Amino acid sequence: MTGTAGLPSPANLALSRKEDFKAFADGPRRTQPDVLTHAQLKALSPQARADYNRSRREWHANLGPLRTPQLAELHEDLWDIIDSNLQDGDKAKGAVAVDAFPGLGKTTSVLAFAREFHRREIAEQGEFTAQGNERVPVCRVGLTGNTGMKDLNRAMLEFFGHPGRHRGTTAQLGQRALDCMLSCEVRLLALDDLHFLKWRKTNGIEVSNHLKWIANEFPVTLLMVGVGLADKGLFSEGGTKGDAVMAQTGRRTTRLGMRPFTIETEKNRQEWRQMLLALEQRVVLTGKHPGMLVDDLSDYLFARSTGHIGSLMTLINRGCQRAVRSGEETLSQDLLDAVKNDEASEKARQELEAALEKRRLTSRPRPAHRKSA
Structure with a gap:
């Protein structure tokens, strides 16, 4: 089944693949049926x-998304952060964590923002990079239960359909993902359901180190979405050596929430x-x-x-x-x-x-x- 102008049907999209995300972002809005x-x-x-x-x-x-005050507030904060992240590649960019209870519209609101950002980048800079590669402003990864660091790197490669996504070490998969991000000039990396990552230690040092590596090496704004990320230890600071590692992530990450009505x-x-x-x-x-x-x-x-x-x-x-x-x-x-x-x-x-x-x-x-x- 296809949608308008040969695009895939909106009901048959997997947003963890770049072709489907592009169809989601570029596709026309649904037309409301007449009330008879x-x-x-x-x-x-x-x-x-x-x-x-x-x-x-x-x-x-x-029916959604509705531009509720909560969505509008979140989008304003996200625009502030991503528009201020125009530093050169030698500087780490500030990250964002949308951390709120289920049912408040986190994923819907973030996807709506990602769609707007994708459309703005394509409108301003074109569909192809100066090197002739396809421009992919947004990489969106939905994590699954008990995802490890290697799984996260593989999921980023799955988004691009990279042929080397099925084998390799964690470091090799990470480098391939970095190559894809650089070639396609990705500027926003959205990680949904971050709480599904393996938090082997109560302070989440392993997770924090990997996310810090992505923030340091990838020229992207890291946008993390999850439930209870603060309780997982993502932003923790303290006196131990492990907590010092976490403190750097906390200093670089802006936590945004969403409130209920x-x-x-x-x-x-x-x-x-x-x-x-x-x-x-x-x-x-x-x-x-x-x-x-x-x-x-x-x-x-x-x-x-x-x-x-x-x-x-x-x-x-x-x-x-x-x-x-x-x-x-x-x-x-x-x-x-x-x-x-x-x-x-x-x-x-x-x-x-x-x-x-x-x-x-x-x-x-x-x-x-x-x-x-």
Whole structure:
């Protein structure tokens, strides 16, 4: 299956390969299907209705990324860091670690940034280097469970499809990866799920040494994404010799986080409402109406997602799929009650629901703020 202009289908991409990442970065944005009326939907032929429903299934499964305040804040920080990393190759560049709990949109936000950076670099410098090699501004590596240093080097070579990726020592694989980065003028190396690396010692000295070598020798901004990286010891400092090794990584690495949505202040509630407004505009259901999410379901959706955008997007996606399949064509509490969500949000929802029902908490801004929005 292919997408627009012969590109691979977006549903059939593996972003750990440069051809697929390029297709992801260069491909056009999805086109939102039209919202039909009930009469228009009923008037469709069986084939046309099947095609329309399929386009909606794909659309609802890919509603993001939304430009939430969290994503905007992260992107601004990333632009600051990567644009300041224009030092010559003899100088080590500052690294970034996006370290936050699951379900807050770390990977989605980083991929959105990597896409923007790729497009900017290609637009400014062209698709080929001065030596005639393919320009690859971003190398993205997704790590697997219990990955070692040799596995990491091999994964970087897999991204480029290097013929020497299957054999060699850790050092040899690392040198081949460096050659690829230099030839293709990679400027951003994104390592996703860094917590999957083997942390054989509690202070992670082996991991830190290898990442420090990459930061020193590769002319790239190292962007690490993971959960509990601080607890793993990535940024630790202390009095021992091992901790001194870690301290250098800590000094060179900027830690960025992502916060969940909260409803503790008026500003927090306004952010939640604006995000629901943006999400409501993207829902393609014939029974959709203004306020379906922001007025009718605001408290309910916050309780079901506990302010984690990953859980919210999963719930909305699954709810839309059921609304189309069942013919209800709208999102309601009754429909969403039948939709299962991730285990973490389901376990945390009861206490939140009780507080919201008793009006001890609310996700809705005051009317004056709502009107101005």
